[in-house]
Every structure is written in C-alpha cells, then in structure tokens.
Amino acid sequence: MTVKERQDLLLPLFEHMTTLSRESIPPDQRDERLREVGILHRGTLFSCFHEKHLAEATRLYEILHDAKDFEDFFALAKQARDIVNEGLFVYAVSVAVLHRDDCKGVTVPPIQEIFPDRFIPAETINLASKEATLKPNEDVVVDVEETGNILDPEHTLAYYREDIGINAHHWHWHIAYPATWNPSHMGAVKDRKGELFFYMHQQMCARYDCERLSNGMNRMIPFHNFEEHLEGYAPHLTSLISGLNYGSRPEGFSLRDLKDVDVQDMERWRERILESIHLGYVHGHGEERIPLDEKHGTDILGAIIESSFESKNSTFYGSLHNWGHVMMARMHDPDGRFQENPGVMSDTSTALRDPIFYRWHRFIDNIFQDYKATLPHYTKDDLSFDGIKVTDVVVKAKSDNVITTFMKEDELDLSHGINFGTNHKVKVRYQHLDHEPFSISITVNNTTGAAKECIVRIFLAPQYDELGNLLTIEEGRRLFIELDKFKQTLAAGQSSFSRNAIDSNVTLSKVPTFDDLKSGEVSDDYSEFCSCGWPENMLIPRGNHKGKPFVLFVLLTDFEKDKVPDFQRICMDAFSYCGTKTGMYPDLKPMGFPFDRPIDHDHADELFTDNHHRSTVTIQYVS
Template sequence: MTVKEKQARLLPLFEKLTALTHERIPEDQLDPRLKGLAHLPRGTLFSCFHEEHLEEATHLYEILFGAKDFEDFMILAKQAHDLVNEGLFVYAISVAILHREDCHGVVIPPIEEIFPDRFVSAETINHAVKEAANHPDKDIVVKSEETGNILDEEYKLAYFREDVGANAHHWHWHIVYPATWKPLVMKQTKDRKGELFYYMHQQMCARYDCERLSIGLQRMIPFHNFEEPLEGYAPHLTSLVSGLNYASRPEGFSLRDLKDVDVQEMIRWRERILEGIHLGYVIDSTGTHIPLDKDHGADILGALIESSYESKNAGFYGSLHNWGHVMMARVHDPDGRFQENPGVMSDTSTSIRDPIFYRYHRFVDNIFQDFKLSLNPYTKEELDFPGIEVVNVTVTAKVPNLVTTYLKEAELELHHGIDFGTTHSVKAAYKHLDHEPFAYNISVENKTGGVKTATVRIFLAPKHDELGNLLEPDDQRRLAIELDKFVYELAAGKNVIAHDHRDSSVTVSKIYTFSQIQAGEGVHEDGSESCSCGWPEHMLLPRGNFKGMEFHLFVILTDHDQDAVEGATTKGSCADAFSYCGVKDHKYPDSKAMGFPFDRHIVNHDIHGFLPSNASVTEVKIKFTG
C-alpha cells in the first residue's frame, strides 16, 4: 500500500470531530484491546496536562502504536474514533502516526483545521454558521472578530498570543514529546527531552518579552506566589465539542485546591526542586543521589518539573508544570460545582493565548535559571574557536541591517472541522505578523591554514529595556531568541557566509492544509515527513516598532568537531526545526547546552568584553510598518 493510499484512509478520521455523537460501540463488537477505555466522556475538554486524561490517552496511543500492521492499526483507529473522547482521540492517534514505521510519510492534518473552534473566536464561528446557512450554495469567507479592547494592555499583544501558527506549534511539540513517553514501549528514546522542554518554553518567554518591549510595555512580572491574585482573561472561545465556552478568569482570583492536587503540594514540590538544585543533586525513588551536572542537569530537571515519565522521583518532586496548567484552568470553578469548562490553560493548542501562560513559564524558567547559576560562567576557552575571526555581519534586506514587519492577511478553512451543512468552503480571514525576506551575510577569516567546520549560531536580543536604558548583558541573555543554527565549512583564508532566513533551524518549513494533503501534497513515498513542529516562519522576528527598534544580532562560530554528536543528523525527517523540536528518531544534533552561549550567567558588564573574536555583535533595527 502506498503512503498516499494510507493518507487517504486516515484523513476521514480527522474530519467533523466537533459533530460526533455520544453513541457507544456495543461491547460485543469492540476489539478486546480497546476495552477499559472511554473513561473520559465525549463532549469533555481533554487536557494532556491532567493526569487521568493523559493516562487514558497514553493507554490508547500505546495500543495504536502496537498494532501488528497498518490494517490492524486502521481497525483499532476506526473503533477508537467511535469510542473515546474527541480531543483524546486526536492526541493519541497523532502520537501513534508520528511514530509508527508504517506511517512514515503520512502527514497529520493541521490541528487548526481539525478543531478550528480552538483557534477562532466564538463570535467569528457564529458569524460563519449564519453565513453558511444563508448561502449554502456559495463559498464563504468571514472576517475574524477581534477580542478585547484597549482597556486591557494585554490586548495589544493579541496578535502574538492568538497567532494560529504559534498555538499549533505548541500543540505539535507536545505530541512529538509526550510527557508519558516510555522508551521501552515505544522502542525509541527521546534524546534530551527534558532539556528541550526547558529550552523551547524559555524561548517562548523570551519572544513574548521581546514583543512586550516592541509595543512599549514592561517585561512581564513572573508568577511567583501561589496565593497571588491573578489578572483576568477572557478567551472568547467556545468548544463545539462540549457546547460550553472556554472559561474566563475574573480579575483577582488565585489558585485553589483541586480534588486531585492542592496548593500546598505545589509549594512543597517547588521547595524540594529548589533544594535539590542548591544541594547539587536530586534523590531518585530508591534514595540514590543523582547529580545535577552541567551535561545532564537541565535534562533531569526538565523531566522532574514537567513531570514526565523520565522523572527520577515523581512521588517526591511531583508534577509542578502540568498541575500548574490544570490549576490555572480551574481557578474559576476549582471543585467543579458549576460544571464549567476549564480555561484555555488546560490545552496545549489554546494555552499560549492566556497571558498567565508566559508568567507561569517564566516562573518555571526561573527554577532552571537557579540551576544555571550553580554552573560557572563560560570561560574564554569554552567560547573560543582559535584561528577563526568573525570580521563583519550584515543583515541584507531592502535596507541593510533594517528589517520591516507588517500584518498580513491569511485565511483558515473551517469546514473540515465544523459541520456547516454545506459542501462549500467556509473560511475565517485573519491577520498575522510577518516580515520582509532577509538574509545573513557573515564575513569570516579562517587563519588556521586549513579547512575548518563551524557551527554558526545566530541570536537576537533587544538593546534597551522598557525605560530606554542599555540592558546589562546578563539581563539581555534572558531575552536572546535563537534565530538559526547551521553547519558551514570554512576554507582557509577569507569566507563569506550567505544564509537565508527561510532556512532557519527554529521554524517549520511548511504546514500543509487539509485540502493540500487530500490532493497528495506533502505526502512522500520515501518515508520523509513533516511533524509540523516548529515556530512559524512568519513569527521568526519580533514586531519592532514604528520608529525602528534597536536589537543586537549575535553571531558566534564554534568548532563543529567539538559540537558534533555521534549518530546525529539534521537531514532526517522532521528535522527542519531541530533547535526547538530535535530530530525525530535521532539524537539532538549539538553537544553544547541549548541556548549556548546565553544559557549561563554573564559576569561582564560589556557585551563586547564577553564575546571572543569568533563572535560578533551587530546593531540592527526592526521597523513595524503597520
């Protein structure tokens, strides 16, 4: 069977899931392997942060992964489609498809078209329903309604928090790296999974603060007190699966005990993790001391904090990250007496819409930074690449070292996920941030007399704080966003590296729409595929401002012979955004700490004093043109 034939058989399982009925398969017709599932009722919002939800989803994706061949897999998938919770089904089958060998080349349709109600406001969907009913013989395009207004300063950042591609990336990351991934069952180890959890979310926080500075807001204040009153938030989303709105959070509410976990446990888990960092080790479930060293400490902590299956001691250190999401999603109805939907923090495809997501993840990141402070700052020898000098760096755009950003029109197809009672297209038109094409032009002198292979690392960080003061290098490093990382062979003497922004190692190269996948696009018979994991290309740069916001562009070349990892590659499937998402089925292709050299404390008060000759800092501007 060809990959295209498999794709054609799988696609219908992802259509019109918001319109499924609650009828159950008769027990005598159910495959025995699926018995014991369907604890989470249909019409309930699934959360991969909730322990019980995730336990059932894990059970299902392991069953689907273990099917003996593709036909057996299809039998199980079709029955699961008619049996289990809608959101749980999509999560579990997506994990299984991504990792089954006989599904290599198959593309998972975009989550924004499977459940468009998670990405488009309730007002917009209501408008689309009316237009489709009034014009069933026409293709419909409705304008997305804006949510909120200028009375809320966070409204200015809606373009970032509600970006379709950014929200989809967060969902896809969590299916590439499920918290409950068991290497022995799934026959594959997720290399540096805990460190990727830390780094990907740290970068999202850095990006959010860059956006805040772009529009004149101060950097966010991290969540830090489990009893603090939280800001209000209204998502304007309705779940068509449940028929209820995603809950709003009134201003001033604080975390409350749930039936599954209480606030005191969260405080206790945080203190135990911090104590482990300060002692330099954590204690596993057998009482053994596991050192938090420079090579594995971030990975161990990532598994501990999430907490994932790899946690050294989930019973002692708990599940700080996951239960934090659930608690914040339930702050309005903690004991369930009103049977309200949770808020958007309960779901990976909606949580980054909420401002508290970034404040909470900055709180989580501060724990990792406590660990990073326990490591010595990088020495000149650790940063140096002897004989290699970066002479000059220019960003080539219409105007050198000035890149413009703007808002661009786009459309999201709704009819694959919502039954409008018509066969015609129904789309929502919206705007997203974008930027002009640009490239890096890097002049390098190789004085070693021979060929050298370099890892080129490119970061961007704002030059000034919210008051217009120059940022200290140690503050600036927390705001540094990775733009690219690639390998380049340097000839002896002078070299000019020209590199296009579209080849970035943090952005996903292409997202195929449902209709494109139906037409066979993106489906490869050679087994290569896209995992749709990666930051959206149109969001690679911060917005900047009308004046032209000043940033520092950092370029550092390191010795690839020292960076290389045995058996690693950047050429495999699902490898286009390896900085954030790794490379599927392979080791992470860089031996250095993620975020190097900005992952550790910088003692220099002058950024030029911190950087060796194999690095460069260039002033660039980003101008928002509206």
C-alpha cells in the same frame, strides 16, 4: 500500500470531530485491546496536562503504536474514533502516526483545521454558520472578530498570543514529546527531552518579552506567589464538542485546591525542587542521590518539573508544571460545582492565548535559572575558536540591517472541522504578523591554513530595556531568541556565506492543509519533515514604527567539538526546538549556548573573542 493511499485512509478520521455523536460501541463489541479506553466522556475538554486524561491517552497511543501493521493500526484507530473522547482521540492518533515506521510520510492535518473552535472566537464561528446557512450554494469568507479592547492593557498583544501558528506549534511540540513517553515500550529514546522542555518554553518567554518591549510595554512579572490575585482573562472560545464556553478568569482570582491536587502540594513540590538544586542532587528512590551535573542536570530537572515518565521521583517531586496548568484553568470552578469548562490553560493548543501562560512559564524558567546559576561561568576557552574571525555580518533585506514587519492577511478553512451542512468552503479571514524576506551574510577570516567546519549560532535580543537603558549582555541574556543554528564549512582565508531566513532551523515553513493532503499537492520531500517548529512568519519580533534596535549576535563554534557521534537526521525541520523525534539532539552544547547560564559581567568583553560578532539591526513595523 502507498503513502498517498495511507494518507487518504487516515484523513477522514480527523474530519468533523466537533460533530461526533456521543454514542459509542458497546464494550462487548470492541476490539479486545480497546476495552481499557473510553473512560473520559465525550464532550469533555481533554487536557494532556491532567494526570488521568493523559493516562488514558497514553494507553491508547501505545495500543495504536503496537498494532502489528498499518491495516491493524487503521482498524483500531477507526474503532477508537467511535469510542473515546474527541480531543483524546486526536492527541493519541497523532502521537502514533508521528512515531510509527509505516506512517512515515503520512501527515496529520493541522490542528487548527481539525478543531477550529480552539483558535477562532465563538462570535466569528457563529457568524460563519449564519452566512453558510444564508448562502448554501457558494463559498463563504467572514472576518475574524476582536476578542477585547484597549481597556485591557494586555489586549495590545492579542495579535501575538492568539496567533494560530504559535498555538499550533505548542500543540505539536507536545505531540512530538509526550510527557508519558516510555522509551522501553515505544522502542526509542527522546534524547534530552527534559532539556528541550526547558529550552522551547524559555524561548517562548524570551519572544514574548521581545514582543512586549516592541509595543512599549514592560517585561512581564513572573508568577511567584501561589496566593497572588491574578489578572483576568476571557478567551471568547466555545468548545463545539460540549457547547460550553472555555472558562473565563475574573480579575482577582487565585489558585484553589482541586480534587486531585492542593495548592499546598504545589508549594511543597517547588520547595523540594529548589532544595535539590541548592544541594546539587535530586533524590531518587530509597537512598539514591542523582547529581545535577553540568551535562545532565537540565535534562533531569526538566523531567522532574514537567513531570514526565523519566522523572527520577515523581512521588516526591510531584508534577509542578502540569498541575499548574490545570489549576489555573480551573480556578473559576475548582470543585466542579457549576460544571463549567476549564479555561484555555488546560489545553496545549489554546494555552498561549492567556497572558498567565507566559508568567507561569517565566516562574518555571526561574527555577531552571536557579540551577544554571550553580554552574561555572563559561570561560574564554569554552567560547573561543582559534584561527576563526568573524569580520562582518550584514542582514540583507530591502535596506541593509533593517527588517520590515507587517500584518498579513490569511484564511483558515473551517469546513473540515465543523459541519456547516454545505459542500462549499467556509473560511475565516484573519491577520498575522509577518516579515519581509531577508538573509544574513557573514564574512569570516580563517587563518588556520585549512578548511574548518563550524556551527553558526545566530541570536537576536532587544538593545534597550523599557526605560531606554542599554542592556548589558548579562542583563539581556534571557531575552536572546535563537534565529538559526546550522553547520558551515569555512574555506581557508577570507570567505563569505549567506543564510536565508526561510531555512532557519528554528522555524517550520511547510504546513500542508487538509486540501493539500487530499489532493496530494505536497512536495516529495515532505516525508522528511515532522511538522514541528516555530511558525516562520513569527521568527522576527514586531519592532515598532520608529524602528526598534535589536542586537544581532553571531557565534561560530568548532563543529569537531560540538558534533554528535554517528548522528542521523530523522527530521529535516526545526531541530533547535524540536530535536530529531527519536534521534540524538544534533549538538553537544547546552541548548541556548552561550546564553543558557549567567555570564561574568566584569569579563564579558574578554570572553567573546574573534569568533563572534555583535551588530545592531533595526526592526521596523509598517502598518
């Protein structure tokens, strides 16, 4: 069976998920292996943060992963579609497809086309339904509705938080790195999974603050008090599998106890994690003490905080991150007395819409930063590359060192996810942030007398804070966003090379739609991609109309010191945020190096030697 034939078999399983009936196959007629699933009712909003939901989803993706061949896998998936919760089904099948050897080259369609109701306001979907009814014999395109106004200061950033691409990225990252991934059962290790959890979310926070500063707003205030009264938020989303709105959070609500977890549990887990950071070790089982050393500490903490299958002691340290998402999503109806849907924080594909997502993750990141502060500062030897001098860096766009951003019009097809009773297309027209094409040209003088291989690390950060004060490299350290990281051979003497932004190892530029996958109009090399990565159009912060100055930081490090032995690249996309699915993370340096830990402010200029370059780049937004 060809890849195209397998793709054609699987695609219908993901269509019209919002209109499945609630009837299921009776237990005595099911495949024996599926007797243990079908617990979470259809119409319930599935959450991979909720312990019980995730346990059932894990059982299903493990069953699907264990199927003896593709035909067996397909038969199980097809039957499961008539049994299990809609969101749970898509999550579990997606995990299985991404990790089965016989599904290599098969692509799960975009989550925004499977469940468009998670991305498009209810008002817009209602309008599209009316238009499709009135015009059954023609294609329909409607414009997306606004979800708020300037009375809410946070509405300024709605274009960012509600961006379809970044929400889809977050959903797919949690497919690539399921919290419950059991290496012994699945037959592969997710290398540095806990550290990737830290780094990907830290970068989301950095990007959000870059966006806030671009819009003249203060940097966010981290969540820090389990009793604090939170800002309100209304998502304007309605779940079509239940017919209920995603829950809104009125202004002034705070966390409340749930049936499964108390606020006091959260406080206790936080204190235990912080205590372990200050002690320098975490408690394993019994008397075991596991050191939070320089090499493994971030990875160990990431597993504990999430908490993932690899948490060293989930009974003691709990599940701080995941239950935090669930509690924030349920504070409007904590005991379920009103049978309301949870809010968007319960779902990886909607959580980024809520401003509290970023405040919560800055709180989580602050815990990691407490640990990072216990590590020694990087020394000159850690940062230098003898004989290598970066003499010039230029951003090549329409104007040198000026990147223009703008809003670009795009369309989302609703008709694969929602049955409008017509064979014609029903689409939503919306706008998203984008930037002009650009490349980064780097000139290097290699005085070693021989060719050298290096890792090029490129970062971007605001030059000034909200008051117009120049940010030192330590003050702005946590605002640096990674633009790219790649291997480069440096010829002896002076040489130049250029890197196109579209080739960034942070971003994903290939997102085939349902129609692309059905027609087979996908490039031959797409089988080497894993569909995980930050959206390419959101690589650069918005900037402002005047032109906002940013620091472009380029660092060249020695590939011989950074390379991973016997490295095999499994995925060809965005490894900085997404690793390589089941291979080794292709860089021995800590993720985010050299900004992952505090920098000695008094000696910063001495630390960064000839192998680095700092310059000013202007980002200008054109409306």
